[in-house]
Amino acid sequence: xxxxxxxxxxxxxxxxxxxxxxxxxxxxxxxxxxxxxxxxxxxxxxxxxxxxxxxxxxxxxxxxxxxxxxxxxxxxxxxxxxxxxxxxxxxxxxxxxxxxxxxxxxxxxxx
Amino acid sequence: xxxxxxxxxxxxxxxxxxxxxxxxxxxxxxxxxxxxxxxxxxxxxxxxxxxxxxxxxxxxxxxxxxxxxxxxxxxxxxxxxxxxxxxxxxxxxxxxxxxxxxxxxxxxxxxx
Numbered sequence: 221x222x223x224x225x226x227x228x229x230x231x232x233x234x235x236x237x238x239x240x241x242x243x244x245x246x247x248x249x250x251x252x253x254x255x256x257x258x259x260x261x262x263x264x265x266x267x268x269x270x271x272x273x274x275x276x277x278x279x280x281x282x283x284x285x286x287x288x289x290x291x292x293x294x295x296x297x298x299x300x301x302x303x304x305x306x307x308x309x310x311x312x313x314x315x316x317x318x319x320x321x322x323x324x325x326x327x328x329x330x331x
Numbered sequence: 332x333x334x335x336x337x338x339x340x341x342x343x344x345x346x347x348x349x350x351x352x353x354x355x356x357x358x359x360x361x362x363x364x365x366x367x368x369x370x371x372x373x374x375x376x377x378x379x380x381x382x383x384x385x386x387x388x389x390x391x392x393x394x395x396x397x398x399x400x401x402x403x404x405x406x407x408x409x410x411x412x413x414x415x416x417x418x419x420x421x422x423x424x425x426x427x428x429x430x431x432x433x434x435x436x437x438x439x440x441x442x443x
Contacts, residue, residue, distance in 0.1 A: 224373075251429045263335075263421050263434030264374075307373060317362060317381055317428030318389065321373035 222247045222312045226322035233298055233329050241293040241306055241325045249313030253291050255284050256307040258324070264307055267293075298329045333358045335435035337422050342440045344409070344416070352407045352438045354422035363405040364423040364432065367391060374421060380405055381428060409440065417442045 225244045233239055245253065252271055256264035268277045270286040277284050281302065283294040293306055305326045309319040335356045344350045356363065362381050366374040376389030380399040394413025399405055405424075409416045419439050423432040 226373075229371075252431075254431055256434075261419075261437070261439075263423075263437050264432075266431040266433065269431050309374075311429055317379065318376060319364075319374075319432065321366075321375075323371065323373040 222310055222315055222320040224308055224310055224320050224322035226306075226308050226325050228325060229323070230326045231328070233295075233327070235299055235329055235331050236297050238294070238296045238298070240295070241327070243291040243293070243308035243322055244289060245291070245308070245310045246289075247310045247312035247320075251311040251313055253286055254309045254311075254319065255291070255293055256309065258305045258307055260305075267306075295327070298327070300329045300331050303327055303329045335422060335424060335433055337420075337435035337438050339438060340436065342438055344440060344442050346442060347411045349408055349410050350440065352409065352420055352422075352440070354405045354407065354435060356403055356405075356422075356424045356433075356435075358424060358426070358433060359402070360424035360426050360433070361402070362425050362428055363399070364425075365389075365395070365397065365405070365407045366421045366423065368419040368421060368437075377407065377420075416440055 223246045255267040258264040268284040273288045305324040307324045309321045338353045364379040365377040378397040380386035396408045422435040425432045
């Protein structure tokens with residue numbers, strides 16, 4: 221059974237204070253690891269897909285990295301508008317088409 | 332604009348009633364999904380459909396039913412058999428099963 225664990229549950233940062241969010245996973249044959257952003261009361265918004273260990277992707281102040289056991293979402297010099305819940309999900313070979321989501325990390329950036 | 336629409340945004344149900352949540356997409360995606368989200372938790376899969384006239388149970392299908400008669404539509408019925416239906420319901424779609432998913436704005440269901 222695919223499993224995803226995200227840490228920490230909540231993270232409070234000052235504006236400009238860089239940090240990282242962790243996503244640990246177990247999956248039989250990784251087909252893809254996905255990061256989403258979710259604002260309160262809204263649907264998740266896609267950020268990144270990572271397919272193999274060593275892969276990195278960047279978008280503005282966000283950078284996602286992947287190893288064989290975990291993924292990190294690095295946030296550099298965050299701004300208050302980066303405040304949201306960040307969700308990690310995996311798709312494995314044995315559960316074709318199904319994504320398994322973690323419980324998310326809620327990020328609050330104070331001005 | 333292409334996207335996924337869900338209606339209604341808020342829904343109130345009395346105990347013992349069935350209710351149907353609408354999900355429509357104009358992205359021409361083959362696969363569609365229904366998730367349930369409870370406060371402070373991630374998304375749990377209720378049902379998914381990879382093609383018209385076919386769908387599979389997800390991890391928490393009991394008390395729910397779906398249909399997929401058209402490519403663009405994937406309605407979810409919450410039946411009276413669902414013991415704790417109060418939650419935020421999200422519909423999603425993707426072009427191919429390994430791709431990222433696109434989500435609708437969600438329906439918040441409250442049982443009175």
